Amino acid sequence: MSMVICMRSLKTIQNEILKPNNIGVSIARVFPTKTSMCPDDEHCYFGEPSDSTPMYDEVHVSVTFTWNIKKGWDLVDKWKSKARLVKIGGPAINGESTQPFVPGMYLKKGVTISSRGCPNKCSFCLVKNNLVEFDSIPEGNIVQDNNILACSGHHWEHLLKMLKNQKQIEFKGGLESRRITPKIVADLSNLKIKSIWLACDNDSDLKSLKHAVDLLKEGGFKQYKIFCYVLIGKEEQRLREVFDMGCMPFAQLYQPPTKYKYTKQMKQYQRTWCRPAAYKTVMKDLRRVK
Numbered sequence: 001m002s003m004v005i006c007m008r009s010l011k012t013i014q015n016e017i018l019k020p021n022n023i024g025v026s027i028a029r030v031f032p033t034k035t036s037m038c039p040d041d042e043h044c045y046f047g048e049p050s051d052s053t054p055m056y057d058e059v060h061v062s063v064t065f066t067w068n069i070k071k072g073w074d075l076v077d078k079w080k081s082k083a084r085l086v087k088i089g090g091p092a093i094n095g096e097s098t099q100p101f102v103p104g105m106y107l108k109k110g111v112t113i114s115s116r117g118c119p120n121k122c123s124f125c126l127v128k129n130n131l132v133e134f135d136s137i138p139e140g141n142i143v144q145d146n147n148i149l150a151c152s153g154h155h156w157e158h159l160l161k162m163l164k165n166q167k168q169i170e171f172k173g174g175l176e177s178r179r180i181t182p183k184i185v186a187d188l189s190n191l192k193i194k195s196i197w198l199a200c201d202n203d204s205d206l207k208s209l210k211h212a213v214d215l216l217k218e219g220g221f222k223q224y225k226i227f228c229y230v231l232i233g234k235e236e237q238r239l240r241e242v243f244d245m246g247c248m249p250f251a252q253l254y255q256p257p258t259k260y261k262y263t264k265q266m267k268q269y270q271r272t273w274c275r276p277a278a279y280k281t282v283m284k285d286l287r288r289v290k
């Protein structure tokens, strides 16, 4: 459930077009923009190399967002002095990956992806490939699959087995509300969950979201563990309803492949509605006025 043409869906499409093909080869990974999902080991760079940057066998410029494509190609030129081979790839360049996930390479340690694609084909989402489940499930506590609950029961059980040994588990790729059942909630209750992420991109999602949140609450999950991506235009009502039904909204500005420039005011509004401390104050003030 990674949804929409926005940061969410792009982040969950793993940049594995740049797969390393030689063991023992030194590789620098270069990212045009630093995000919370980027790896941060010593061989990761954000932007141009400096005079003190060491030489590498290969440099992989990884471009996640379409609006960074030009910057990515500029970085290819800048990094040519630091390696004999400079490659560029990532979802913005090559589209959705269909390859099994390599942990820690282009997404930070702890992120795991065990399936790709999604059967739903929502019109606003960049995930267009059919669902593919991989046999091997890399260790990790941040589950970033596009729609893990669309996977087979067998695959889900396999994932649960791996997650049994993990702490601070986060379903950041999102869980599709319509697929949350009492059995899924019971499975989740047996794990050390830090956060469950749902989505509410249209008003028509509110009903199924409420059903999922009610099931999760009955299963013992408190509001501070249930988050919800809320795709916003101008409306605040859906954000308030999401909060009132018992989860933490996380507003996202719709972003088509050619980056749309939002006003400062709109960006501020989005920032307010993705920071619990900020929107709790808004809700408190609203209740006082009522």
Ligand code: SF4
Binding pocket: 001, 002, 003, 004, 118, 119, 120, 121, 122, 125, 126, 127, 146, 147, 176
């Ligand atoms: S359900 Fe699937 S197609 Fe729809 S937004 Fe989520 S990942 Fe995209």
